[in-house]
Amino acid sequence: MSNQTEQRPAESGGGVAAPAKRANVVETLFRFQSFFGLVTVFLAAVIFSPRNDGQILFLTSDNLFNIVRAVSEIGIIAVGLTFVILIGGIDLSVGSVLGLAAVGSAVLMVEDGFGVWTTVALVLLAGIAFGLLQGTAVALLGVQAFIVTLAGLQIARGLARMWSGGETVQISYGDGPGQAPMLFSLLGERTFGGVVPIPALIFAVVAIVAILFLRGSAYSRHLYAIGGNEKAARLSGVPVNRVKIIAFGIAGFCAALAGIVHAGQLNAGSPNDGIAYELDGIAAVVVGGTSLAGGRGSVIGTIAGALLLGILNNILSLNSVNTDLQLLIKGLVIVAAAALQRLRPTS
Secondary structure, rough: HHHHHHHHHHHHHHHHHHHHHHHHHHHHHHHHHHHHHHHHHHHHHHHHHHHHHHEHHOOOOHHHHHHHHHHHHHHHHHHHHHHHHOOOOOOHHHHHHHOOOHHHHHHHHHHHOOOOOHHHHHHHHHHHHHHHHHHHHOEEEOOHHHHHHHHHHHHHHHHHHHHHHHOEEEEEEEEOOOOOOOHHHHHHHHEOOOOOEEHHHHHHHHHHHHHHHHHHOOOHHHHHHHHHOOOHHHOOOHOOOOHHHHHHHHHHHHHHHHHHHHHHHEEEEEEOOOOHHHHHHHHHHHHHOOOOOOOOEEEEHHHHHHHHHHHHHHHHHHHHOHHHHHHHHHHHHHHHHHHHHHOOOOO
């Protein structure tokens, strides 16, 4: 009896509490790994940035906003991919859906004479429908997401080629036939005194809406529950099939929106637009700390991951690093992020 009473203070004071405290610190470090990575890469970019008359080129406002503009399309795609990956799925079709949306935007306005808002609505609906069909095949037919979306990648690319005749559709602006409304050209412009790129604002809005949606909705709890243990979620009454289908619909919506932004920035829609964008989007999600096995991750982390990769691209380009070496370095960063996920303790 006396031994037991003597052990209790030791357990509560150091034997148990200390390991628990260390575990909490480790869990916190892993939870915010994307932000630590982002800060590290940012500081490294400042240190290794070229200078012009003492000015750090990386820190110029033009350069920083160019980074955000450059990651906007991948960032929007990655936000949609986060929903799919949280349920333990994958969507390889988003790059092709972007190409299809870019072609659709150009053809509908230039060749079919539709207005901006009608075009945007039709393209977004097409993206949602494409995602919902893929989600239905995954949820109701039981086909693996990898297979379904690999087929979707081919189908969307084929539709884009058929729709455009295999050619790039140029977008010119004006009021006459064969010209798009000037309003659409704003996607390539900047606002707030010519500083902030419009695509960066769209990315920010998408990210904020996704963060709020995941933070305060029952749907988000279902997403994490399915990713954590689909069988247990189903037994608990979670509408698994519906949640899965909606997740793929969200990914389709984001890919289509990125395609619209892409067409607006380049003033053209090409069936080859968006090739390999799905890999960059998945990389941003993984670097952002979302587990490819599902059930763990966040949109905030995805945003940090997209910015981290954007800064890495930028500083390597500013230092004129060989493009082959750039690919190697980015690949190593992605592998390191994935390895950290494997080391993360399960809670």
